[in-house]
Structures are given as C-alpha cells and as structure tokens.
Amino acid sequence: xxxxxxxxxxxxxxxxxxxxxxxxxxxxxxxxxxxxxxxxxxxxxxxxxxxxxxxxxxxxxxxxxxxxxxxxxxxxxxxxxxxxxxxxxxxxxxxxxxxxxxxxxxxxxxxxxxxxxxxxxxxxxxxxxxxxxxxxxxxxxxxxxxxxxxxxxxxxxxxxxxxxxxxxxxxxxxxxxxxxxxxxxxxxxxxxxxxxxxxxxxxxxxxxxxxxxxxxxxxxxxxxxxxxxxxxxxxxxxxxxxxxxxxxxxxxxxxxxxxxxxxxxxxxxxxxxxxxxxxxxxxxxxxxxxxxxxxxxxxxxxxxxxxxxxxx
Amino acid sequence: xxxxxxxxxxxxxxxxxxxxxxxxxxxxxxxxxxxxxxxxxxxxxxxxxxxxxxxxxxxxxxxxxxxxxxxxxxxxxxxxxxxxxxxxxxxxxxxxxxxxxxxxxxxxxxxxxxxxxxxxxxxxxxxxxxxxxxxxxxxxxxxxxxxxxxxxxxxxxxxxxxxxxxxxxxxxxxxxxxxxxxxxxxxxxxxxxxxxxxxxxxxxxxxxxxxxxxxxxxxxxxxxxxxxxxxxxxxxxxxxxxxxxxxxxxxxxxxxxxxxxxxxxxxxxxxxx
Numbered sequence: 092x093x094x095x096x097x098x099x100x101x102x103x104x105x106x107x108x109x110x111x112x113x114x115x116x117x118x119x120x121x122x123x124x125x126x127x128x129x130x131x132x133x134x135x136x137x138x139x140x141x142x143x144x145x146x147x148x149x150x151x152x153x154x155x156x157x158x159x160x161x162x163x164x165x166x167x168x169x170x171x172x173x174x175x176x177x178x179x180x181x182x183x184x185x186x187x188x189x190x191x192x193x194x195x196x197x198x199x200x201x202x203x204x205x206x207x208x209x210x211x212x213x214x215x216x217x218x219x220x221x222x223x224x225x226x227x228x229x230x231x232x233x234x235x236x237x238x239x240x241x242x243x244x245x246x247x248x249x250x251x252x253x254x255x256x257x258x259x260x261x262x263x264x265x266x267x268x269x270x271x272x273x274x275x276x277x278x279x280x281x282x283x284x285x286x287x288x289x290x291x292x293x294x295x296x297x298x299x300x301x302x303x304x305x306x307x308x309x310x311x312x313x314x315x316x317x318x319x320x321x322x323x324x325x326x327x328x329x330x331x332x333x334x335x336x337x338x339x340x341x342x343x344x345x346x347x348x349x350x351x352x353x354x355x356x357x358x359x360x361x362x363x364x365x366x367x368x369x370x371x372x373x374x375x376x377x378x379x380x381x382x383x384x385x386x387x388x389x390x391x392x393x394x395x396x397x398x399x400x401x402x403x
Numbered sequence: 404x405x406x407x408x409x410x411x412x413x414x415x416x417x418x419x420x421x422x423x424x425x426x427x428x429x430x431x432x433x434x435x436x437x438x439x440x441x442x443x444x445x446x447x448x449x450x451x452x453x454x455x456x457x458x459x460x461x462x463x464x465x466x467x468x469x470x471x472x473x474x475x476x477x478x479x480x481x482x483x484x485x486x487x488x489x490x491x492x493x494x495x496x497x498x499x500x501x502x503x504x505x506x507x508x509x510x511x512x513x514x515x516x517x518x519x520x521x522x523x524x525x526x527x528x529x530x531x532x533x534x535x536x537x538x539x540x541x542x543x544x545x546x547x548x549x550x551x552x553x554x555x556x557x558x559x560x561x562x563x564x565x566x567x568x569x570x571x572x573x574x575x576x577x578x579x580x581x582x583x584x585x586x587x588x589x590x591x592x593x594x595x596x597x598x599x600x601x602x603x604x605x606x607x608x609x610x611x612x613x614x615x616x617x618x619x620x621x622x623x624x625x626x627x628x629x630x631x632x633x634x635x636x637x638x639x640x641x642x643x644x645x646x647x648x649x650x651x652x653x654x655x656x657x658x659x660x661x662x663x664x665x666x667x668x669x670x671x672x673x674x675x676x
Contacts, residue, residue, distance in 0.1 A: 119545075140545070146575070148568030151534040155572065158538020161524075162469045162546070166538075181565075184528045185535060189517050 098265075099258040100292075101198050103234035105130025107241045108167065109137050118245065119159055121145060122169040123152045129198040131169040149174050153181035153195075160191040165245065168193060172200035172213035172254060179219050186250045187223040194245060196253045201291065201342035202374050202383035203256030212374035212383075218347025220252040221320045227251040227273060228319040230290035230349070235265035236317060243271050254291070256342070259380040261295035264315065276323035282312030285398050286330040289340035289368075290316045290349050292380075293389055297340050300394035309402060319352050327353055328360035336401040337365045338394055342384070345369040366397035412462065412632035414625065422624050426456040429488035430652050432501055434673060436484050438666045440505045443513070446650035446662040448485035450588040450621070451477075451555065454645055455489040457627040458553055459521075470548025474539050476524045478532025479557035479586065480514035487511050490521040530563025532556065533583060537573050540581040551580045551635065558602050559591025573640040574613035582634045583614075583642040586621055588649040590660045606644050614642045621645030622652075 112118050112134055119141045126132035126144050135142035145152055149170055156166035168175075175182070175197050186193045197216070204211040221228045229244060229251065231237045237255065244251060269277060279294065280301050287297040294315055301311040312330055316323060331337060337357060339350030350367035357363060370387055377383045384390065433448045458475055466472035477486050484504060490496045496511070496519070503509030510519060514527030524535050536554040543550045560566065573581055585605070589596050596602045610616045615637040619630035627645065634641035650656035655664045655672060663669075 143541075145572050146568070148565075148572065150531075150565040151537075151568035151572050154531050154534030154565070154569075155538040155541070158535040158540075159542045160538075161535070162539055162542035162548070162550075164542050164545070180528060181531060181534075185525070185531060189525050 098234040098260055100231070100234050100237055100255045100260045101130040101257055103237040104196065104198065104241070104255055105133040107238050109133050111242060111245050112138050112141065115165065115245070117163065117165045118167060119143065119164045120167045120169060121152055121156050123147055123149045123174070125169065125171055128171070129169050149178040150181050153178040154185050156193045157185040157189065157191050160193045166193050167245070168195045170197055171204070171211065172197035172216045173211050176213065176216055176219060182220070182226070182250070183223045187225045190225045190249060192248050194251050194253060196255065198255045199257055200254045201256055202380045202387070203259060205377045205380045205383050208376035209373040214342075214344045214370045214374065215347070216254065217319060217341070217343045217349060218351070221352060223250070225250050227321065228254070229273070229317055230254045230319060231317055232263040232291060232294050232315050233265060234260040236263070236271070239264070240271040240317060243273060247273055256292060256380065259292055261292060263292070263294045263298065271317070274318045274321045274323055276326035277315045277317070278312065279315050280311070280313040282310040282334065284310045284334060285336045285338065285402060286312045286314055286334045287338050287340060287394060287398070288314040288316060288327070288330070288353055290319060291342050293340045293342045293384065296384070296389060296391045297394055299391035300398065303391055303395045304398055309398065311398065316349065316353070319349055322352050322356055324356045324360060327356045331357050331361040331363045335363050336398070337363055338397045338401065339365065339367050339369070340389065340394055341369040342389060343369055345371060364401050366401060368393050368397055412628050414461065414628055419625055422456055422460055425460055425489070425492045426452050426624060429456060429485065429492055431673060432488040432491065433484045434653055434669050436501060436504050437663050437669050439502045441663065441666065443484045443504060444481040444662050445484065445653065446590070446656050446659070447479065447557070448482045449651045449653055450586050450647040450649050451479070451482040451485040452489070452651065453622045453624050454555060454584060454586065454627055455485050456492070457624050457631070459489045459493055461628055462631055468548070470543045470546045470550050472550050474523045474536065474550060474552045476526065476532040476536050476552065476554045477515055478526055478554050479529065479560055480526030483511070483513065483515050486515060486522070493521065495521040529557070529560040530565040533569035533573070534565060536581055537569055537576060537578065540578045541576055543580060544578070551582070554581070554583045556583060556585045557591070558585060558587045558589065558596050559599070561585065561602060561605055562591070562600060570609060570612055570614070578640050579638045581640045582631060583640070584645055585642060586645050586647045588647045590649045594660055609642045613639070615639050616642055616644065618644045618646065621647035
C-alpha cells in the first residue's frame with residue numbers, strides 16, 4: 092500500500108474520456124468554458140463535432156445536456172464543482188426529475204482549487220447532489236480509480252454526479268487490481284479494532300493514520316466508498332459489526348456528506364460510535380491542496396486522534 | 404420585427420374553422436377545470452390556447468423516433484391546463500383526467516411531467532425550456548433528423564438569467580430547427596410586467612443577439628400558423644413575440660393579473676357563453 096506514483100486526477104479524466112469517446116459515438120462532451128482547466132478539451136482535439144464549449148453558463152449547460160440526452164446522446168457535462176451548484180435546481184428539475192442519462196463530471200472540488208480560494212472550493216456539493224432522487228454520486232479515490240471507474244460509469248444509465256479534484260492524487264488504489272462496480276465499497280486495508288471509511292484523495296490520510304495506529308497496537312480497517320449513492324450498506328454494516336467503531340474522512344463539509352451518508356447506514360443497520368473528519372467551514376487560498384487539508388485538519392493526525400477518542 | 408406572411412403553412416378555411424372550434428372547447432375545458440381545482444393558473448393558460456392548438460393540431464409532426472419528431476416544450480409550465488385541454492382534443496388525454504387535475508389520484512400534475520402522454524419536457528421552473536430545446540435541436544441536427552423544436556415561454560419568464568444564457572447559445576449553434584414563442588400577455592405573478600421590469604426592449608435584444616424576430620397575434624390561429632411557417636424558413640433560430648391576453652376569452656379575469664374566479668362565476672360564465 093501507498094506504493095505507486097502520484098499522478099493527476101484531471102489528466103486521468105481527460106485521457107480516459109478520449110478513450111471512451113473512441114468506442115462510443117453517442118458520447119458528447121459539454122463544458123462551460125473550463126475545457127482546458129478540466130482537461131475535457133482533450134476530447135475536442137479528437138472529436139471536435141462532439142464537443143461543445145457553450146460559454147460561461149452552467150444553468151444552460153445542464154439543460155442543454157438534458158435535451159441532448161432526450162434524443163439519445165450520452166452527454167458528459169463538465170464543469171467546476173462549485174459552479175455546477177448554481178445549476179443545482181436544473182440538475183434537480185430536469186436531469187433528476189426526468190431521470191435522464193446525463194453524466195455530470197466535476198473537477199476542482201474540495202480544496203483542489205487551492206489558489207483561487209473559498210469562492211471556488213466546493214465543500215457542500217456531495218450533500219446537495221446525493222439528495223436528488225435518481226442521481227448517483229461517485230467520488231474516485233485517485234487517478235487510477237478515475238481510469239478504472241469511468242468506463243463503468245459511462246455504461247450506466249441515468250443521472251450521475253462524478254466528483255473530482257484537480258491534480259493532487261496520492262496513490263491509493265493504483266497498485267490494486269479490482270473491477271469497479273457502482274455501489275460497491277473496497278477494502279484498502281483489513282483491520283479489527285476500528286474502521287476508517289471515506290472517499291476521495293483523503294483516503295491517503297486514512298491509510299497513513301492506519302499505519303500510525305498500527306504502531307500503537309491498534310488494527311484499523313480502511314474502506315474506500317467511491318459510490319456515495321447508492322451506498323454499499325452491507326460492507327458498512329459488516330465493518331460496523333466487525334470493528335465496533337468508525338471514523339469517516341472526507342474533503343467536504345461534515346454535514347450532509349460522505350460521513351453523514353455512512354452514518355445513515357450505520358444507525359439503520361448496526362449503530363456504533365462514530366467520529367467525522369472533514370471540513371466545517373469555507374476554505375481559503377493556499378499554494379497547494381495539501382496545505383489546505385493540513386490547515387483545516389483533514390490529516391492522518393486528526394484521524395488518529397478521532398480513532399483514539401473512540402477506543403479509549 | 405417582421406410580420407408573419409401568409410405563405411408559410413397551407414391551411415383551408417374549413418380546417419381553420421375546425422381548429423377554432425378545438426380552441427373554443429379547450430378554452431371552456433380550462434375554465435371548467437377550476438370547478439374541480441381552485442389553484443390552477445387559468446389566466447396564464449387561456450393566454451396559450453390558440454398557440455398550443457395551432458402547434459399541437461396543425462404544425463407538429465409526430466413520430467416515435469425522437470430525432471424525426473417535432474418537440475413542443477411548454478417552458479411556461481404553469482399553463483399546463485391549456486396543454487392538457489389541447490392534448491385531450493388530440494386524443495392523448497381522457498376527459499375524466501382533465502377533471503382530476505392536481506388531484507392525488509389523477510394523472511395531470513400542476514406542471515407538465517413527461518409521464519403524461521404528449522408532454523415532451525417536465526417543466527414548471529421558469530427559464531429552463533429553451534436550453535433543453537437547444538439540446539434537443541442540436542442532437543437532432545447531429546443525427547441528421549428532421550425534427551423541429553418549439554419552445555413556449557412567458558414574458559415574465561424573460562426575467563430569468565438562464566434565458567439569456569440560452570438565447571445567446573442558440574445563435575452560436577446556428578440552429579435553424581428551433582422556434583421560440585414568447586407570449587406577451589403583460590402580466591407576471593405579482594403584477595403587470597411593466598410594473599416589475601420593462602419588457603419592451605426584448606424584441607430588440609433578441610434581434611441584436613442574432614435571432615430572426617417575428618410577431619403575431621397569439622389568439623389568431625391563422626396568424627400563429629403562418630408566422631411559425633415563416634419562422635421555420637429563416638435558416639436561423641427564430642423567435643415569435645405573440646401578443647396575447649392573460650385570461651383571454653374569460654371576461655371575469657381577462658387582461659388582469661387574476662388567475663381565476665370562484666367556481667360559481669365560472670359556471671355562470673359558461674352557461675351564458
């Protein structure tokens with residue numbers, strides 16, 4: 092574990108999108124003037140007729156995608172996570188309500204747009220998206236999981252929100268070999284005393300925390316939940332029973348996000364004490380995403396301390 | 404603004420008279436619906452009757468193939484009762500369903516939903532139909548289909564920012580299979596449109612952005628049909644500003660911001676008409 096090389100989430104997205112576009116002529120890519128920043132523009136180089144930069148208009152982008160799907164296209168709508176949220180109502184009222192086959196791929200979520208500051212840092216989007224009926228919500232752990240999951244996601248039918256950051260992608264799943272399935276959790280590390288569960292790049296912190304806990308004689312399982320909705324209830328219940336304690340970790344506000352989704356399952360199946368590691372307020376500017384994660388306490392140390400609170 | 408010509412879509416006097424009868428029946432059925440539900444938007448619906456009749460019963464080409472059918476998007480979704488009444492005339496909605504509008508056991512929702520036969524887009528939140536229509540029209544052109552897309556909006560709806568996003572987008576796509584119809588009935592929810600925000604500049608703005616701009620009498624079926632015919636021949640996105648009246652033909656509320664009356668007044672009105 093923790094082997095392999097760092098690589099970029101958005102590079103993996105842009106390159107995989109081109110590969111999938113070669114296989115499926117119905118895939119069309121739409122962006123609101125962030126094609127280069129998201130790497131969606133790689134698709135334009137290969138398939139200019141199936142690529143639409145519609146300008147800085149996220150609301151129009153969502154309904155444009157909805158219309159394209161209504162006539163059989165497979166639209167991939169690409170934007171910054173934060174600015175797709177201004178089209179939340181369009182996603183709810185058009186894509187969700189009509190249950191249309193539109194895939195919303197966002198980059199720059201969490202603290203990944205470190206320099207631009209709080210206006211650009213989406214820490215609320217998972218809460219907003221998982222509440223929309225018919226929408227599935229996916230958060231890939233790293234660049235490797237982007238490559239692994241995208242073919243499956245684009246084969247799936249229906250509304251889906253796919254949440255990515257930018258470049259920061261510590262190796263989490265890159266040395267693993269598994270077939271990605273929507274709705275399935277993956278065990279990154281086995282353990283008996285506590286479960287660390289989460290999604291996205293911060294699973295690296297959970298893995299680091301598990302190594303620290305091991306030094307203290309505590310055996311921590313680490314569970315990757317790339318699908319926040321529909322959530323893998325049986326795996327969550329299994330580890331709730333097995334370890335009796337759960338710490339969740341996410342690059343998102345602790346209200347309504349990944350931790351909340353896990354807690355909803357835990358209280359229904361096998362209630363155990365939990366702690367939630369994540370954001371509690373707006374971000375700010377910094378030179379790197381890692382700096383911000385450290386600044387706001389989404390770190391191995393916080394996860395270790397939360398685990399120790401539950402264990403002592 | 405251009406006046407719609409007379410050489411767009413051919414229609415005989417007999418056919419025109421039949422459409423007028425359809426519109427009359429649809430109008431009465433909308434007024435009748437408020438016997439059963441007192442919260443429907445009667446005034447906004449009556450503004451749309453002739454436009455919907457002309458489109459649904461004369462202009463639209465139906466097909467099961469999404470790219471070879473014409474699409475009608477009622478972006479001003481609160482005029483759903485008018486759409487349902489016209490779809491009933493088309494044989495797609497049963498009469499008993501009309502009287503169960505907004506009832507928990509009924510099919511017909513307060514705003515259009517695609518699970519209702521004949522509804523092409525679920526609407527209700529203003530400002531979204533044109534963007535969807537651009538997506539449909541673009542998909543049709545990519546697949547070399549023959550379908551055309553009609554989007555009906557309100558004048559109050561023009562306040563929504565997404566309309567600007569879509570209006571500029573359609574021109575960039577150079578869509579010649581898209582016609583927007585804006586009903587200028589002069590009222591929005593709270594008050595007359597001129598008390599809220601000026602709307603007179605709208606045709607100029609649409610023209611400046613790159614649309615071909617037409618106007619028509621939105622209560623004259625012949626005018627609607629011929630103007631749509633012209634609009635379809637421009638080779639550009641076209642918009643029709645249709646002069647209409649809120650509550651048209653229902654004198655207790657006509658040309659006022661009132662959406663409805665008490666059922667007794669409606670009953671009396673229908674008895675006398």
